[in-house]
Amino acid sequence: MxxxxxxxxxxxxxxxxxxxxxxxxxxxxxxxxxxxxxxxxxxxxxxxxxxxxxxxxxxxxxxxxxxxxxxxxTPTPTTPTTTAAPTPTQTVPSGPLLVLPLGDSITWGMGSNDGNAYRKELKDQLTANGYTTDFIGSVKNGNMQDNDNEGHSGATIAQISGYADTPLRQRPHVITLKAGTNDMIGSDTANAPNRLMQLIDKIFTASPDATVLVANLIPLSFSQANVNTYNQRIQTLVEQRISQGQKLVFVSMSSVTTSDLADGVHPNAAGRDMTVADRVDYTRAVKCLQQIPSSSVRQGVKTRFDEFQACHIDLTNQVHQVGHFLAWHRHFLTLYAKAMRDECGYQGPATYWDWSRDADGSGSMANSPIFDPVTGFGGNGVPGTYTPPPATGNPGFPGFPGFPGGGISGGCVSTGPFNTTKVNLGPGSAIGEHCLVRGFNEGMKSSLVSSNVRTVLSQTTFESFRTALENGGRGIAGMGLHGGGHAVVGGELLDPFSSPGDPLFYLHHGNLDRIWWRWQMADPTNRLYALSGPTTQTPPFTNITLDFKMPFTTIAQPLAVREVMDIESEPSCFQYAD
Structure with a gap:
């Protein structure tokens, strides 16, 4: 075969x-x-x-x-090299050839424009050679008709082994195995090759006649020394097994350079790692939403972009400090991304700003690529260029702490794609056109360091995780992740109500959601649908349930919390790259 x-x-x-x-x-x-x-x-x-x-x-x-x-x-990339066992004496199946694409986000299709990753090329090649194929797996992605696969974002080799249990019961004939990337950032990278061999043993136990195509890792922008060690070791181990007669094919991707990849590094959805083309297309789509007239009758709303900001303003006191804080914002991001795709043609990855990579460094947060004036989202505001309106006096909208004053300088953003943006709502409940305001606060940098992320991820219950992520405490430095991300940028983003007026809101909350997903996937059996907390900020308190319907004002119908807990299922249907 x-x-x-x-x-x-x-x-x-x-x-x-x-x-x-x-x-x-x-x-x-x-x-x-x-x-x-x-x-x-x-x-x-x-x-x-x-x-x-x-x-x-x-x-x-x-x-x-x-x-x-x-x-x-266009430079022609070097063709990946392979090492294969002698063609086995295997009977070609009378039915379709069962193919199991098994691995992490690359297998799922993260970073590929059509979502198919390598799967469509493989299927086309097998078809051209006379095979009728059936790709199998528990998840679907891509525009190819037969898009079943077993690719899971952020999954380690051990987790991929667990995901493999169900499809292996079908005894697939061919398995493509791309795993190990997410083991390169763990505490036990040295044993990752052994874990891969254990997974291969498991595959052959379940499907003795299978052929397994084992790929090594492509270059990474981090932990490259670990990648090199891993690649050398698995090649040696696979070739040893080939010599012993196991039906393995070693696919070396070591000749691939970062310039050969879709984003120059890895199919990575991090905002700072987006290709320049994706960043430009993303900001174009945002500006498109800022131009499409709104049909909403909500006072002050002029554009589709405003509709999302108004939704957050109107529901702020219903969706913060409550059990559905994370779930509500997850679906809010999904609705925003859907509008960008359906109405403005954005085709790039789901985005987030991994601020810890900037906070961990010795430089200023203002030097982050996310603030680049050409390929990013623009920089700080110019002091003295904006004066906020008087406070409303409404106790539900108590002042505007994110705007100039109170020790935080700032003003109108003068660089980047949003330097002429007019924000029609805010601060607070105010209505009136104003510039996009930012007031960087370097003092909040310590809130976003990776040690804080690790502390949040170490929480063992949803309640402790939720409160640590939203409010800090529990040994977390500064304001914590949620407040720190808003505060370090300041201006519109620090206003608790009108913060979605800054497009960076969606990248900041995208990262919070990514961290929640990482926590869920660390123990999916117990955490995927874990939920707790009150349904309101004030008494009488009622405990949240998965059937609680979350409101979204005019931008969408109410939705039960359970519908958004798994991002790989409808209505979310996306993955994070790490």
């Missing part, structure tokens, strides 16, 4: 693809201010969705004759 499998193609989907001179299906092909290609790939036509966004959709001929262009040569 191995003669029918091109092992060098098994993971070729991880390599960078040559840029096309035409717009792919579901790519942007027009809209106000758009300056890119307007010609759709053959089989697609450019459909105007609104004044700011047109998209290539299936159907019809190309919208134009392809213009003559001089393409920049």
């Amino acid at each position: 191995l003669s029918k499998i091109s092992a060098s193609l098994a993971l070729v989907g991880l390599l960078a693809q040559a840029a096309l001179a035409v717009v792919p299906l579901y790519g942007q092909c027009g809209g106000q201010g758009y300056t890119g290609d307007t010609v759709c790939v053959s089989g697609g036509s450019c459909v105007k969705l609104n004044e700011w966004y047109s998209q290539c959709q299936p159907g019809g001929a190309p919208t134009n004759t392809v213009p003559t262009t001089t393409a920049v040569p």
Whole structure:
């Protein structure tokens, strides 16, 4: 059977693809201010969705004759090398060839534009060689029809072994195994190769006739020494087993460089690690939402972007210091991401700002790539350029601590893609157009260090985890993760009500949600649906349940908490890369 499998193609989907001179299906092909290609790939036509966004959709001929262009040569990546056992004497199955893609976020499809990762290339190659295939697994991702797989974001080898139990009962014929990345940042990296071999033994016990394609790790921007040691060791171990007759194929990705990868490092959703193209496309989509007129009758709301900010303002006292704080914000982020994709054509990864990587360093937080004026989200506000309105006097909106004054300097943001943005709501419950305000506070840097993250992740109950993440305490330095992320940027982001007026709100809360997901996945049996806390800030208190319906004002229908606990299921359907 191995003669029918091109092992060098098994993971070729991880390599960078040559840029096309035409717009792919579901790519942007027009809209106000758009300056890119307007010609759709053959089989697609450019459909105007609104004044700011047109998209290539299936159907019809190309919208134009392809213009003559001089393409920049794309470097040809080195083909991954393979070591395989002699072709085994195995009977080709009479039914479909069962293929189990097994691994972490790369297998799931994180970072690939179509979500298919390497799986579609492998399926196409097997089909071309005469096989009818059936990909198996408990999760689905990608636009390929047969998109079943067993790829799990952030999973270690031990966790992947647990996930493999169910699909291995089907006795797959081919298993692609890409695992170990998330073991490179643990405390026992030295034994990771042994854990991989134990997983391979488990596979052969469950499916003795299977062929396993084992890939080593691609380059990482961290722990590269651990990666090098791991790669050398697993190659030796796999080749030893091949010589003993085990049906293994070793797929070496060591020749892949960071320039060959989709994001230059790893399919990583971290905002600071997004490709420049993804960052630019993300900010373009945000600005698109800031331009689409709103149909809401809510006072002060002018755009789709405003609708989300208004929702948070109106519900602030219902969704903080309560048991559904994390669940509500998770779905709020999902709704925002859906609007960016459906209405403004954003196709990049779910984003977050991993602020600990900036806080752990000796430099200023202001030097973070997230604040880059060209490829990031712009920098600090200019002192003296903004004066907040008088406090409302409404006890539900007590002042504006995030704005200039109270020891925090700041003003209108003057750099980056949002330097001319007009925020229509806030501070607090105020209504009125103003600039995007920031007031960096370096004193809050200590709140975001990785030791605080580790302390939060070490909590053993949901209640202690929730309160530690939202409020700090429990030996956590500074304001803690939630408050520290808001405070270090200051301005609009520090206002407890109108903070979604700064696009960085969604990256900050994306990281909080990622940390919650990491805590859930550390013990999914006991933590995936773990929940506790009150449903209100004030008495009479009622304990939260999974059936509690969370409100979302005009942007969405109420939703039960249980519906958002698993991000790999509807309605979330996304993964974090680490």
